[in-house]
Amino acid sequence: MATLFLVIIYMAFISLGLPDSMLGVAWPVMQSDYGKPIETAGFLFMVIAGGTIISSLASGTVIKRMGTGHVTLISVFMTAVALLGFSFSPSLIWLIICAVPLGLGAGAVDAGLNNYVATHYKAHHMSWLHCFWGVGASLGPIIMSQFITGQNSWRHGYVAIAVIQFMLVLLLFFTLPLWNRVAKNRQVDLNREHNDSKSILHDETTVHHVRPLQIKGVKLALISFLFYCGVESTMGLWGSSYLVNVKGLSVAMAAQWVSLYYAGITVGRLITGFITLKVSNRILIRAGQITALIGAAFLLLPLSTNFSLVGFILVGLGLAPIFPCMLHETPARFGKEHSQSIMGYQMAFAYTGSTFLPPILGMIVSYSTMGIYPFFITAYIVAMLLGSEKVNTLMKSRSFERNINA
Template sequence: MATYFLIIIYLAFISLGLPDSLLGAAWPVMQSDYEAPLETAGLLFMIIAAGTIVSSLASGAILKRFGTGKVTLVSCIMTAGALLGFSLSPSLVWLIICAIPLGLGGGSVDAGLNNYVAAHYKAHHMSWLHCFWGVGATLGPLIMGQFITGQTSWRDGYLVVGGIQFALVVILFLTLPLWDRVARSSKGAANEDQGNAEHLMAVEADSSVKPLQIKGVKLALVSFLLYCGIEATVGLWGSSFLVNVKGISAAAASQLVAIYYAGITIGRFVTGFITFKVSNRILIRGGQITALAGAALLLLPLPSGFSFAGFMIIGLGLAPIYPCMLHETPVRFGKKHAQTIMGYQMAVAYTGSTFMPPILGFLAAYSTIGIFPLYLVIPAAAMLLFSEKLNVFLKKNGLKENYS
């Protein structure tokens, strides 16, 4: 039953990825229809991100009160309704209004599903979970592209994706009783690691300790902020760097950025198999070193072909980091506080992806987009540093390697 139920969770994560890339794909046409300034897309993105951050921060209390199944159901209803609202919006004001539930719906379900899988399934399922997010993020622009290149409107693209979300709502409603049943019958990979028992008992024994007061949590939060900032920065500014600095055509540059995202998706699929033999911690470290090497390659004055290699290396390096860090949450900090800490991690992650790319744009406006590789190398090195500091701390406090 747990395996079949996992398929439902995978479908939920595909639906979570579907709306994430729709706005960017549709905005050139939407901008013309609304006669809006180019930067309006940035405003909508910020509103969606703000809603996601708020719901991620509140997800710990909400999930404890209502449970993952009910929160996921309500969040998907909000997301589906918001997408339907986008398809019907007569003005920019309505787009802004619909952007609020779109963001709020995404944060809680993201934190809830990540914590549910971390608590009740093994590490390879977490990697595959985020692989399916990549499937959704890739399908979104493909679906929208079919409508904006034909005789139909971008509104139909939003309507179709909203319909997919409503179909998931029906599935979630019908399977709602299974959530608690699977949670009771499943054993999380973190609980199977007996070598970590003393550490987890020590963390959970003191109920007066708040999640942010647990030692090591802040180091983990910084790592999440830097990771998502790097991932979003490459996606937003990679094409501009290749065109303006490396002299690559816009079409080739956009294809390379698509390959970068495909590298993350494929890398996470492969990582799911590697986790059978290699611990999360080793995969995190290896991914961070690989991503740093790819960013450093872009710094070197080499022919454009090496830039292709650099982007691919960055994508493959980033692939295991995020899902493996998420899966380590209950192992690092105890299952008692894992749900709340997971929400904090989601909020900080979205903060990084929201603010780091615009900061590069601001700096590039006063200098050049040529600073792009350096802007990646510095946070990549910092992420590796903070992650290793956390590993040293956990080792000193009795947390052994987790080979789940």
């Protein structure tokens, strides 16, 4: 029963990914219909991400009162209604109104399901959970491009995704009693999930008296989360506009290329789930960042258009292991005593990166050209890599000091 129920959770994460990639793909056509400047997509994205931040911060209290099952059901229903509202929106103001419940619903589902899987299932399921987010994020552009090509209507694309969400609402409704039943029957040995590394905070006095943000490396880790989500979101939001306006691709073709970027994330996380059984999180994080940087170089260099496709796929593959591995590495880096608090800070910074970094590019593009897109992607990846490597240096130094004092 637990395995079958896990499939339902994966399906819910697919639904979480479906809308995430649609705005960026549809915006070149939506922009023309509404007669708005290109940077308006950045503002809409900020509204959605802002709602995600708010609901994520409140999710702990809400889930304690209502339970993960009820919160997931209501949240998916909110996203379904919001997506349907997008399809019927006659003006920009209605898009903004619908963007609010879309963000609120997504944040609650994300926080609730991540916590549920972390509590009731083993660690490798975390990578696979985010892999299924990639399935949804990959399908979104494909579905939208089909409607744009066949019917020249982005609105029908949003209707199709809304219908899928409503079908999931029905499934969640009928399986609602399973949430508590599975939770009671499922027990996870959390110590086993981190048996490959010891907490860096070995001094009991230090553990209980140091505030989370005072621990060395925490602030650098937050920077890594900030720029990770900045890269991931900026690639998805502005990738289609870059390919259309700079590389000269059609809207439909650009949408398909962006879907391959999300496919890279999806396939990468599927593979990562197996690799984590043999390779440490730190190695996977570093390898992913270097791969993403190579992909960014393909976008940055004056190469032919086909190399841009390679760049999109490589960035997707590189980003794949970073986020779930950084989340899973938190107790090993900063100690289990503070891991829950630090995890909350990390998620907040992650959503902040998604909210503010992509619109920065949009605002600058309005005064220059979309040709600066690869420079921003490269800069965000470099900032993430430097922050992460600095954390690793601090961890090695602390481990060395511990061995000397032992």
